[in-house]
Amino acid sequence: MLLTASSAILMILQQAPADNVDWDAEFGVEEEVRDPVTGELPVDPYVEDNANAGADPYDSTSLAAAFGGREGIQRIAERTVEISEADQRIAEIFVAHDMVRLKRTLGEQFCYLLNAGCSYSGRDMRSAHDGMGVTRADLNALVENLQQAMREADVPFAAQNKLLAKLAPMSGDVVER
Numbered sequence: 001m002l003l004t005a006s007s008a009i010l011m012i013l014q015q016a017p018a019d020n021v022d023w024d025a026e027f028g029v030e031e032e033v034r035d036p037v038t039g040e041l042p043v044d045p046y047v048e049d050n051a052n053a054g055a056d057p058y059d060s061t062s063l064a065a066a067f068g069g070r071e072g073i074q075r076i077a078e079r080t081v082e083i084s085e086a087d088q089r090i091a092e093i094f095v096a097h098d099m100v101r102l103k104r105t106l107g108e109q110f111c112y113l114l115n116a117g118c119s120y121s122g123r124d125m126r127s128a129h130d131g132m133g134v135t136r137a138d139l140n141a142l143v144e145n146l147q148q149a150m151r152e153a154d155v156p157f158a159a160q161n162k163l164l165a166k167l168a169p170m171s172g173d174v175v176e177r
């Protein structure tokens with residue numbers, strides 16, 4: 001009996017995989033390599049177009065100043081992503097995605113919509129959020145985080161609402177449940 005039990009343990013030990021197994025290689029998973037210049041992961045090809053930003057930009061050239069210009073806008077986009085990554089309500093949605101790219105493309109989208117002199121090079125809102133399972137509650141959380149980022153940057157309330165007004169109609173392309 002004792003012998004049987006110890007041989008069973010031995011068998012289990014023998015079957016335990018080595019610590020250094022490269023499971024990606026074993027299963028043929030291709031390793032994604034970050035671009036050495038941009039630090040971003042590759043994405044499937046798509047057609048770049050400002051129309052992907054989801055709305056037309058404001059005509060006003062003075063609105064951007066309320067956000068601290070192009071740099072201020074980029075900082076607000078980055079801060080929104082950072083707050084969201086640390087927000088337990090929605091953090092999990094961001095884990096498997098490229099935050100280097102998101103910070104850049106979200107900044108471009110805001111900059112384009114606020115007529116601060118950028119083109120938007122990212123995907124359209126439906127493709128970008130396809131299959132992510134974003135809920136209305138997730139969207140509300142993200143909007144709160146954007147509001148916090150704008151408050152921290154002392155963006156006047158009226159200007160904050162201008163950006164939110166451009167983004168609000170996009171919710172239909174983002175929310176899936």
Ligand code: HEM
Nearest residue numbers: 090094097105106109122123128138139142167170171174
């Ligand atoms: C109206 C609301 C929203 C707008 C305007 C927006 C905007 C964007 C933009 C511009 C991108 C980049 C697309 C690209 O790089 O090609 C993006 C991607 C992404 N968004 Fe949103 N977003 C919204 C809502 C949300 C919400 C509510 C969540 C989750 C809580 C979310 C999570 C993500 C994630 C994880 C990505 C990265 C996708 C990837 O790289 O595969 N977004 N979003």
